[in-house]
Amino acid sequence: MALETLEKTATEDSSIENQVKQDDITKQFFVFKLGEEEYCVDLPSVKEIKSWTNVTHLPNSPNYMKGVINLRGMVIPILDLKKKFGLGETDPTRKSVVIILNVNERLIGALADEASEILTVKNSQINPLPELETVNFVSGLIQKGEIMVILLDIQKIFDLKTLDEANELAGNFNKTVTFN
DSSP: HHHHHHHHHOOOOHHHHHHHHHHHEEEEEEEEEEEEEEEEEEGGEEEEEEEEEOOBBTTTTTTTTEEEEEEEEEEEEEEEEHHTTOOOOOOOOOEEEEEEEEEEEEEEEEESSEEEEEEEEGGGGEEEEOGGGGGGEEEEEEEEEEEEEEEHHHHHTHHHHHHHHHHTTTTSSSSSOOOO
16 A cells, blocks of 8 residues: 555656646747737747748739748738737838738748847746637737737647648648648
């Protein structure tokens, strides 16, 4: 009986130790602004940050798709995140950026009002989202001083069906990603 108690205690201690180690893992996020709010995505998913350039508009595309750009021979669809999230439309300025993201091994561009910073936080600093069905693409909140940064799940924003439809719309030029 004493041996079983020791084994159970050792297992519980190991589980607690593993949780502490997980909480201590640091992650980096690229922070950008949409209007006055700050959002972020996992830094490893960001392939490049470009300043805004004119796009080629595609007919019959979703209203939040600004168009496509040619990035070193690859046709990249550009999505207006504000429009996608129902926050109005982005009027590109010289501060606007296009975040080139790798989503399911496809490249897409996300238009944002401006780049903010690279944020490094521990897992324990990522707060869970309250149970809300309307924000399934938000995976958490990060407290940064007096404000909350909204952590986006790009896999949910740009699901495979959306990507496939966008590729078809863009003419499937080079199997790059497009969004719905």
